[in-house]
Structures are given as C-alpha cells and as structure tokens.
Amino acid sequence: MAIRSFVALELSDEVREHLVVFLHRLQRTNATVKWVEPENLHLTLKFLGEVPEERIELVSETLKVVAQATEPFPFTVRGVGGFPDLRRPRVLWVGVEAVQPLMRLQQLVEKAMERLGFAPEERAYHPHITIGRVKAMVGMEKVREILGEYVNVKFGEVFASHLTLFRSDLSREGPTYTPLAKLNFAGATSG
DSSP states (O other): OEEEEEEEEOOOHHHHHHHHHHHHHHHTTTOSEEEOOGGGOOEEEEEEEEEEGGGHHHHHHHHHHHHHTOOOEEEEEEEEEEESOSSSOSEEEEEEOOOHHHHHHHHHHHHHHHHTTOOOOSSOOOOEEEEEEESOSTTHHHHHHHHHHTTTOEEEEEEEOEEEEEEEEOOTTOOEEEEEEEEEOTTOOOO
C-alpha cells in the first residue's frame, strides 16, 4: 500500500491563531474557494506523493539525519499572495520569509529525498502556507480586496525545532494530515 506523504514544518500557536482569524474573514466572502482547515495549515518543504509503506521507515531515517544536521531557527510569516498571481489565482497563500536556515533546510530535504529516488522539484522553492484553492473566480473581487489589506501584515514568528513527515488522506470532506514522524533538530528536545 502507498501512503501519500509530505515533509513540512508545523506552525506556532500564535501564527495559527492569527491565520484562523484571517481565514474566517475570507470565508465570509462566500468566494468559490476551498479554504484550508486550520489544523491543516503548515509549511511544506517537500511533497513526496505516494510512498510505498515499506519505504516510510527509510524516508523517516533519512529525514532524521537532515534534522540532526539542522539547528533550530525562527522564521516570520508575513504577507499574502497567489499562484500564479492574484489576478487569476489557483492557489492563495500566506508568505514565509525566505531566511537562510529555512532555504538551506529545504535544499537538504530536497537532496536527501532525491537520493532516495524522489523526483526533484522543477520550480524554485517559494516558502508559503497554502490557505485556499480557487475553484472559480466567483467572489474573488472581495477576496482580493481583503488580501490587499494584508500584503505586509506580519502573522507572527515560528521557532522551528523539528521536521514532520505527514501522511495525507484525501476524502470528500478534504484532506486529513497525520504526523508519521517528528524529527528533532540538533539540540532541540521537544517537538
């Protein structure tokens, strides 16, 4: 059996609370957007896709080596945007400042997973937290208006002390993310 998996950093309670308030505001626009559930908000470092169950242990052990080569570090969650852009977005996101330790960690994860046979990401890494997937342009005017107010808003800090390997189970209600492994950074005790 294959397990749909990804590697991510979890968010701080502070950031999550700010994002929940922000999401509630956006949800009230009734735009045709599938908003991300608050408990599913995270910063993806690498999407692995379908991983054979017997390889999960190897993936986890490999990530543990990466985690132990990484010092805990802070990053700031600030601003908003959309892919490919805000005029006709498919994905809406909250920004994450591309601090050097974060970008280094993402590269380490990318290279380690590539050695295990996972295809490298073709696009340059752009750290972000997905908050919604646009189904249609209905109601997007109001969404863009609200997003415009948050272009430079700081949602808070996250102190990253571990990597998490998540399993993603898809259903009609939306995805459920379950941590498969939490891998502490060098010198970090909790996670």
